[in-house]
Amino acid sequence: MRVMVLVKATEDSETGAMDPAWTAEMMAAMGRFNDELRNAGILLMADGLTPSAQGKRIAFDGPGRTVIDGPFAETRELVAGFWLWDVKDMDEAVAWVKRCPNPMPGPSEIEIRPLN
């Protein structure tokens, strides 16, 4: 089954104000984690997103379309990065996510959503 694994944004990822030394260390750990995913044959795709300040939203209301510029307020609902994995079941996905290094300097969340 395919799952999308979403790294949720935090105030830190939204402002982009992260300590370079911490970032370098996290990126190295994340690189090792991605290698593991690849060698296990489950990694289909992975990428990080820029802060929502660089994003846009298009609001739909009947025939109306309104473009809203970022940044967006509800930080904890935003996505900072994602993977697409091919796993046998949700248990396997959960076991892998538990091994992921914390992608943020403070508390953070990763969400797993199976694809249709």
Next chain:
Amino acid sequence: MTAGDTHQAIEAIFRIERARLIAGLARVVRDVDRAEELAQDALVIALSEWPRTGAPANPGAWLMTTAKRRAIDAIRRDRMRERKHEEIARELDGGLDGAAEVIDAAMDDDLGDELLGLIFTACHPVLSADARAALTLRVIGGLTTDEIARAFLSSEATIAQRIVRAKKTIGKAALSFETPRGGERAARLASVLEVVYLIFNEGYAATAGDDPIRPGLCLEAQRLGRILAGLTPEDAEVFGLLALMEIQASRLSARIGPDGALVPLSEQTRARWDQLLIRRGLDALARAEALGGDGPYALQAALAACHARAPSWADTDWPRIAALYDRLRAVTPSPVVDLNRAIAHSMAFGPEAGLRNYAPLPAARGDFLFRAGRRAEARREFEAAAKLTRNAREAAFLLARAGACD
């Protein structure tokens, strides 16, 4: 990690570690069956301890250490049985530490290489292709014998016996569980790729109404292909096979019509092709080509890619497909390749090109008729083909086949 991990969560962790665990243990105890048992023992211990203590930070290392301890205990017991008591005391002081060190050193080897070694062993040419497929699905894919039996439309007893025999054969042949090097490597790798593609094709041949485990074989094979690509980043044919499987799998949902019947490539709704798999396939093909890929898998992947890139059947790059079939025919000649090559040439250069002066078409027809037992018709086709070819050697071959029809 927290205490109170459920059995389900622990089993999920074990599934991730299982193949590498067996690979590491097999290299030490030189016995797949024993390695599987030791890994299973480690799981049982984890199931009793982790709910209390929580899963360790490095569960793979924990499981390996635990299984290793069991292996050492077993060696100790064996020696107890073999030797007199007074000798045992001396043994415990000296020799056993040595044995433990040997095991430690073996365990410190690169885990990826151990997994690759196990894949090469499970796919050793000393085993039949069926045995290789069953054993690979068991020890690398982690499928149960029941699942493998259902996947291959066989009985559980047959598969279980096949796996037991395969393990015994490996033991008798005293295989080293190592990744072959040098000249041996290419032949052994071909044996591995053959098994992976066999598993994929078994899944691809599944039809509506089959046990869902059957189409799941495609995913197992793709996963194996991806693992191999991660472990052998310099082998063009590994990427060729991976590309071929990813692109073929991209059409899995488009090739079954609403009535459950197979839809030929020319009739498929291309919007239903899985673009992610196509992209992955094209990336793998680019890698294969960068590595100089000109083997049968890379060529077949290049053919599949022509279709994947084409907006429609009519707008397909048929001259390129014809050229690729020419190349494939030189690398792996077969009647099926001949037939497809004839179709490609007719698509590229008009049906006249396919019909006129085109030896492979009657040659392929002759081969099918021959195998159908329609010898007289087969002979006429081979003779027609022999007249059409301008290659003397090929003409002689075709006339010999015509002669064999009597």
